[in-house]
Amino acid sequence: MDFLAWLSFLFLFGFWLILLLDMINSRINNKTFWMIGMLVMPWLTPSFYLFQRKINTRLESSLFNRRGKIG
Numbered sequence: 001m002d003f004l005a006w007l008s009f010l011f012l013f014g015f016w017l018i019l020l021l022d023m024i025n026s027r028i029n030n031k032t033f034w035m036i037g038m039l040v041m042p043w044l045t046p047s048f049y050l051f052q053r054k055i056n057t058r059l060e061s062s063l064f065n066r067r068g069k070i071g
Contacts (some may be wrong), residue, residue, distance in 0.1 A: 019046050028056040 016038070023034050034056075038043035 015043055016046060022053075023032060023049070026053075026057060028053070030056070 020035075020038055023031065023038065028034060034045065035050055037048075
């Protein structure tokens with residue numbers, strides 16, 4: 001039973017680490033908010049991030065969000 005507990009822990013930690021690396025590498029809106037959320041609430045933030053990922057990447061690459069870059 002101890003082996004299954006460690007295996008599930010490693011699986012969850014790997015999933016959390018993959019999402020954290022995705023946050024670091026992708027252009028998302030409010031990146032610091034999501035990174036702090038991953039450290040403060042690691043059990044809740046990944047589920048919200050997965051639902052909001054497409055919206056956040058679209059907002060970051062939006063034409064209206066580009067500061068000082070016209071044309």
